[in-house]
Amino acid sequence: MMRDLSRPILLAVSGLLAAMIVLPMGWLLVVSLTDKEGAATLANFVALFTDPTFVEPLITTLIIACSVSAICCLVAAPLGWLVARTDMPLAGIVRTLVMASLVTPPFVGAIAWEMLAAPNSGLLNQLWRLVSGMPSDEALFDIYSLTGLIFVISCYTFPYVFILVANALDRMPGELEDASSMLGAKTWQTARHVTVPLALPTLLAGALVAFLQALNLFGSPAILAIPAGFHTLTTRIWSLFQFPPKPELAAAASVPLLVLTILLLRAQAAVLGRRGYAVLGGKYGAPRPIRLGWGKGPAVALALFVLAMPLFLPYAALFNSAFSRVASRLVTPETITLHNVRFTFLELSSTMPALKNTFLLATASATLGALLALLIAYIVARKAVPGHRLLAFLATAPLAIPGIVLGVGLFLAYTRPPLALYGTLWILLIAFVTIELPAAYQQLGSAFHAVHPELEEAGRMLGATRLRTLADITAPLLRSAVIATWCFIFVATIRELSAAVILFTSETKVLSVLIFDLKESGDVGAIAVLSLSMVAITTIVIAAANRLHVRPQMRPAT
Amino acid sequence: MRRRSLIAAGLLLPFGARVLSAAPPPQAVTVELVEAAKKEGKVTYYTAMDLSVAEPMARAFEAKFPGIKVAVERTGAERLFNRIGQEVGSNIKRVDVVNSSDAAHFIVWKRQGWLEPFLTLDMAENLPASQRDADAAFVNQRTHLSAIAYNSSLVKPEDAPKGFNDLLDPKYVGKLVKGHPGYSGTIMTATQQLAKALGWEYFEKLSKQKVLQVQSATEPPKRIEAGERAIAVDGSDYLFWMARERGAPIEVVHAVEGTPQISNPMAIFKAAPNPNAARLLVAWIMSAEGQQFIVSLSGQYPAHRLVKAKAGRPELASIKTLPEDPAEVEKNAEDIKTRYQRLFKV
Numbered sequence: 077m078m079r080d081l082s083r084p085i086l087l088a089v090s091g092l093l094a095a096m097i098v099l100p101m102g103w104l105l106v107v108s109l110t111d112k113e114g115a116a117t118l119a120n121f122v123a124l125f126t127d128p129t130f131v132e133p134l135i136t137t138l139i140i141a142c143s144v145s146a147i148c149c150l151v152a153a154p155l156g157w158l159v160a161r162t163d164m165p166l167a168g169i170v171r172t173l174v175m176a177s178l179v180t181p182p183f184v185g186a187i188a189w190e191m192l193a194a195p196n197s198g199l200l201n202q203l204w205r206l207v208s209g210m211p212s213d214e215a216l217f218d219i220y221s222l223t224g225l226i227f228v229i230s231c232y233t234f235p236y237v238f239i240l241v242a243n244a245l246d247r248m249p250g251e252l253e254d255a256s257s258m259l260g261a262k263t264w265q266t267a268r269h270v271t272v273p274l275a276l277p278t279l280l281a282g283a284l285v286a287f288l289q290a291l292n293l294f295g296s297p298a299i300l301a302i303p304a305g306f307h308t309l310t311t312r313i314w315s316l317f318q319f320p321p322k323p324e325l326a327a328a329a330s331v332p333l334l335v336l337t338i339l340l341l342r343a344q345a346a347v348l349g350r351r352g353y354a355v356l357g358g359k360y361g362a363p364r365p366i367r368l369g370w371g372k373g374p375a376v377a378l379a380l381f382v383l384a385m386p387l388f389l390p391y392a393a394l395f396n397s398a399f400s401r402v403a404s405r406l407v408t409p410e411t412i413t414l415h416n417v418r419f420t421f422l423e424l425s426s427t428m429p430a431l432k433n434t435f436l437l438a439t440a441s442a443t444l445g446a447l448l449a450l451l452i453a454y455i456v457a458r459k460a461v462p463g464h465r466l467l468a469f470l471a472t473a474p475l476a477i478p479g480i481v482l483g484v485g486l487f488l489a490y491t492r493p494p495l496a497l498y499g500t501l502w503i504l505l506i507a508f509v510t511i512e513l514p515a516a517y518q519q520l521g522s523a524f525h526a527v528h529p530e531l532e533e534a535g536r537m538l539g540a541t542r543l544r545t546l547a548d549i550t551a552p553l554l555r556s557a558v559i560a561t562w563c564f565i566f567v568a569t570i571r572e573l574s575a576a577v578i579l580f581t582s583e584t585k586v587l588s589v590l591i592f593d594l595k596e597s598g599d600v601g602a603i604a605v606l607s608l609s610m611v612a613i614t615t616i617v618i619a620a621a622n623r624l625h626v627r628p629q630m631r632p633a634t
Numbered sequence: 635m636r637r638r639s640l641i642a643a644g645l646l647l648p649f650g651a652r653v654l655s656a657a658p659p660p661q662a663v664t665v666e667l668v669e670a671a672k673k674e675g676k677v678t679y680y681t682a683m684d685l686s687v688a689e690p691m692a693r694a695f696e697a698k699f700p701g702i703k704v705a706v707e708r709t710g711a712e713r714l715f716n717r718i719g720q721e722v723g724s725n726i727k728r729v730d731v732v733n734s735s736d737a738a739h740f741i742v743w744k745r746q747g748w749l750e751p752f753l754t755l756d757m758a759e760n761l762p763a764s765q766r767d768a769d770a771a772f773v774n775q776r777t778h779l780s781a782i783a784y785n786s787s788l789v790k791p792e793d794a795p796k797g798f799n800d801l802l803d804p805k806y807v808g809k810l811v812k813g814h815p816g817y818s819g820t821i822m823t824a825t826q827q828l829a830k831a832l833g834w835e836y837f838e839k840l841s842k843q844k845v846l847q848v849q850s851a852t853e854p855p856k857r858i859e860a861g862e863r864a865i866a867v868d869g870s871d872y873l874f875w876m877a878r879e880r881g882a883p884i885e886v887v888h889a890v891e892g893t894p895q896i897s898n899p900m901a902i903f904k905a906a907p908n909p910n911a912a913r914l915l916v917a918w919i920m921s922a923e924g925q926q927f928i929v930s931l932s933g934q935y936p937a938h939r940l941v942k943a944k945a946g947r948p949e950l951a952s953i954k955t956l957p958e959d960p961a962e963v964e965k966n967a968e969d970i971k972t973r974y975q976r977l978f979k980v
Contacts, residue, residue: 129975197862212788213808220846303847305979315975318816319716320968402882404860423689425706491724499726581721582678582707582728593709596817598853599685 085543086461089451093470096510100485101477107488108327120328130329133307136222137291140308143226144290145283148234151382153279156241158375161271163365165372170379171242177386178235179614181571181588183295184607185232187595188390190299191397193217193224197404199393220304229296231386233289237282240519243560244278245271247526250364263366281518284340291333292478294574295588299595309333310478310574317578323484330481337476391608398604416601420609424602426590434570434587435613437501441508442566446558448509449516454546457524458532468517475514483507483578499581507575512565519564523557524550555624563618570614657770658751660758663917668699670910676703677911680718682711682734682819683898684852684873687932694927695918702911710850711736711819722748722905730912733775733900735851735870736819738964740899744771750902750909754917761920765937772901773920776928777935779955780824780851780894781871782887788864797889798832801867802839811846811857812867814980816971820851824868824894825970826963827956831891834973840867841977859884868894872932875947888953895955898934 111117124130155174159167180188192200195215204216218224252274256266297308307315309329316326368375380388397403399412420427449471455461456468474482486507490497497503527550535545551558573588580589587610594603661667671677681688685708692704709717711734721728732743743749744767751770766773782801784794789809795801801810813821828836846863848854854869859882866874871886871893878884900919906912918924925938933944943949963970 194862197857197860302849302980305847307980315816315980317716319712319719321716401880402860404862419686419689423693424685425689425692425704429705496724498724499721499728581717581726582680582705594685596710596713596853597684597708597850598848598856600856602685 083461085451086455089448089455090461090463090467090470092448093452093467096506096513097470097473100482100489101473103488104327104330104481104485107324108331110324112324120324121331124325124328129307130312133309133312134332136301136306137309139222140226140229140297141287141290144230144233145287147226147230148237148286149279149283151230152234152237152241152282153275155379155382156238156245157267157271157275158368158379159238160242160245161366162368162375163372164368164375164379166376166379170376170383173383173387174235174238175618176615177232177383178239179567179570179611179618180232180386180390181295181573181591181607181610182229182232182293183299183573183588183592183595184394184603185386185390186228186296186299187591187600187603187607188393189219189224189228189231191393191403191600192389193219194404195220199396199404199406200389202404220300222304222306225297225300225304225308227385228300229290229293231390232296233286233293235386236285236289236515237279239560239564240278240282240285240522241275243557244275244522247523248274254364267366278522281522285515285518287340288337288475291337292475292574294478294480294577295592298592310480313478314480314574314577317480317484323488326481326484330478333478333481334476394604394608397600398608400601403600403604416605420602420605426585426593427606429583430585430587430590431609431613433501433504433584434610435617437504437508437586438566438569440505441512441569442562444505445509445512445516445565446520446562449513449520449561450551450554450558452513452517453520453524454550457521458529468521471517472514474510479507479511479572479574480578482510483575486510486575487578498579499584501584503579504576504584504586507579508565508569508572511572511575512568515568516561516565519561520554520557523554527553559621559624563621566617566621567614570610656751657753657768660753660755661913662755663914667910667914667917671699671908671914672701674908674911675701676705677730677908677915678705678707678728679915680707680714680729680732680734682708682714682736684708684870684932686876687872687928687934690931691919691924691927695915695924698918698923699914702914704915710817711739712815712817712822714819715739715742718743727905727907729903730906730908731900731902731915733898734819735778735896735898736822736963737774737897737899737958737960738823738967739819740767740772740901741960741964743901744769748904750904750906750912752902752913752916754920756917756922757920760922760939761937762939767899772899773916774897774937775900775919776925776937777895777897777950778820779871779888779953780820780868780896781874782865782867782889782893783855783858783869783871783874784865784885784887785858785861786883786885788858788861791885794885795865795887797887797891798828798836798867799891801865802836802843806843806865808844809864810840810843810867811848811854811863811865813851813854813869814847814849814978815974817849818851820870820894820896821868822967822970823896823958823960823963824851825974826966827892827894827958829970830959830962831956834977837974837977841979845978847978847980855884872934875933879946888948890954892954892956895958897958 108120109116111119158164159171192198195201195218200217201215204210252270253266256270294310297311301308301311313326313329316322396407398416400407401413401415452467452471456464486503487498490503531549532545535549573592576586576589577592591603591606688706688708692706695704714734718729749771753770761773782795815822815825851870852873854866855873855877857863858866859877874884874886900916902912902916922938922940925936925941928934929936929941929944933947935943935950
């Protein structure tokens with residue numbers, strides 16, 4: 077046992093996590109509790125909680141997060157069930173398209189929805205005026221509003237919940253439902269008493285992910301809330317970093333978020349902890365699809381309608397804008413122009429460096445992050461080292477930290493010796509891996525929940541080391557979860573804006589920051605071209621990774 | 635020329651009293667400089683100018699001096715100031731040349747000793763004293779205005795505002811768009827000038843007009859062209875004109891109260907990683923050729939004596955402008971941002 081290599085590796089992982097999370101957060105806490113001269117004080121907290129320009133954004137943010145979480149579950153659960161458990165036509169395509177909508181960075185989605193639903197120039201509003209004769213200074217949709225913002229955030233958050241739900245339903249053994257039907261239960265009774273309870277933990281996890289995503293999101297609020305004249309917590313914190321920067325206030329502003337998130341995570345653990353969900357043994361039957369009958373048509377229509385929100389409509393608007401001089405006008409054969417494409421690729425000097433940095437960082441973050449999440453999920457699920465609870469806490473802790481605050485923590489921690497990483501791609505890599513770790517860990521953690529330890533125990537009893545067991549038994553069982561996690565981090569890194577916006581320098585600019593810069597000067601044509609190219613390349617990478625997704629035992633024998 | 639000496643009088647106010655100049659002797663643009671610049675092979679140009687002008691200008695320089703790549707880093711002047719402060723504070727040497735629409739920043743950078751004085755023979759001869767710092771720490775690259783403008787397909791000329799006070803009319807509620815002084819140097823400078831001329835009560839009333847708040851002074855022109863709002867309270871005038879010249883229904887209004895005027899200084903950083911390419915870039919932009927490029931493309935007002943303003947644009951001397959006072963902006967920038975945020979909520 078002493079020769080088992082696993083212990084040093086596990087310790088190294090713990091150390092790495094500490095450096096990634098404890099160091100920047102430690103600096104943040106120190107900074108939040110000191111004044112400008114460095115003396116200890118609580119004045120920052122007093123200043124915040126007596127200041128309406130902080131309390132209002134806090135309330136707004138809670139409204140947004142609750143609404144988004146509820147909307148996401150309401151949309152994702154039925155859609156996930158339709159796709160994973162029924163014979164709905166086009167299920168595969170719908171699933172792929174929901175995943176594809178995840179490729180869209182939320183801030184790009186927000187910009188696209190501006191093109192669609194800005195009160196005056198929005199294409200949908202123009203169309204409605206044309207159809208209904210509504211006067212020119214009235215609007216059907218106003219995207220610059222709280223409801224507009226909640227809608228747009230939900231569009232690009234529900235895919236997370238959907239994927240969690242659909243994956244969980246995939247993994248759920250069909251036998252249980254079969255048993256239920258054989259005992260005479262109707263379809264909906266099976267769904268209610270078997271499928272839903274089994275999927276509930278995942279849905280709860282999904283609700284939590286959606287809540288935290290909405291809580292910590294920076295890009296969409298920055299694009300929609302500021303023109304509308306209100307702040308969310310993240311945009312308010314960001315505004316504290318504009319000149320003259322007030323990191324002490326921003327650090328203090330993140331503490332309520334931290335506390336709230338820890339409470340939520342504890343609540344989730346309490347709910348999940350009471351039941352055992354090891355439903356995946358060595359082998360299981362493929363789930364049997366439920367027949368929808370006459371419901372097929374409405375089901376497909378519903379799925380396509382949902383997909384129009386994050387996907388069809390925004391991309392139509394982006395394509396229109398990419399080939400139009402003015403985004404508010406529909407392209408016609410006479411007005412179509414390559415001006416934006418030329419500008420983006422031939423004139424804009426940031427395009428190529430940003431593309432290069434982005435894909436380099438996304439690949440590195442995905443690989444590193446998936447490995448790290450796998451190790452941690454394993455340690456925690458199998459209680460492999462004393463103190464594994466601390467590891468689980470560290471791996472989920474970044475959820476509690478808005479990317480923008482983590483960015484500042486990293487900025488504070490890594491602009492000084494011994495690791496002066498600011499200005500290099502390394503600091504962005506640390507930021508991205510840290511930010512995506514919780515979601516990656518949760519994905520792999522729930523996958524581990526579903527793998528019964530008896531298989532590993534068998535391996536260990538037959539003399540294999542922990543690592544050997546992990547590599548030979550656990551990893552193959554988790555193969556699709558690991559690949560999904562890799563893709564997830566890859567995409568999430570490309571979408572990441574809030575930490576990058578603090579940590580970039582002119583030579584380490586990434587695509588998201590470039591788009592944000594372009595947004596602030598209103599260059600929507602170039603944004604459309606960049607977004608579409610980015611999405612095209614990402615899709616190719618994901619498609620390639622998904623070719624590995626096919627499980628070996630499901631390959632037809634040849 | 636007489637007008638230009640007024641333009642930058644404010645810019646140079648803090649140095650007006652100075653008798654001794656720390657300016658280095660003017661240099662010629664030598665073959666050695668060009669060779670040294672080519673050896674460096676690149677130059678990083680931080681600017682607040684709209685990309686539709688800055689990037690073509692960079693490409694023109696690259697065409698003139700093959701082998702030197704210009705990386706244009708564009709954002710709002712206030713962001714640039716923050717970024718540069720962060721980078722210098724962390725000992726990161728990236729910026730070679732900086733050019734922005736907030737002249738106050740150059741006072742700060744100069745005082746901190748971050749700027750490298752530089753003057754070519756051509757600049758010494760052809761830039762009026764009003765267009766350059768007495769110690770050659772910076773020069774005024776060009777001048778533009780922050781003008782009111784409207785989309786004439788949404789507002790009839792007879793209904794159009796004549797000035798800033800007209801914008802308070804209830805009929806314009808929900809029809810206005812404006813930039814943000816926390817982002818844009820143009821808007822910061824304009825806000826200081828307007829607050830001085832009309833008082834903060836003006837902005838208090840304006841904030842009740844349901845203004846669409848964007849960031850950059852380069853965005854209102856794009857928003858009114860798209861028809862999202864009918865009237866721009868402020869914005870870089872050259873973009874209104876450029877849109878109009880390619881056929882967009884845009885009319886520029888020079889306010890009866892006076893139009894804010896914005897000079898755009900440019901300087902080389904002492905810690906520039908590409909000092910020779912930086913000198914060559916500044917020398918070229920300030921030469922008659924570089925200045926002509928900016929004028930032909932955008933019609934901004936040049937600093938160079940031998941370059942004429944763009945035909946078809948109103949002469950600067952014919953426009954009633956508000957006095958520019960960078961020293962005041964420097965002193966009050968934080969107060970201006972705080973007051974503005976309190977009124978406009980963001």
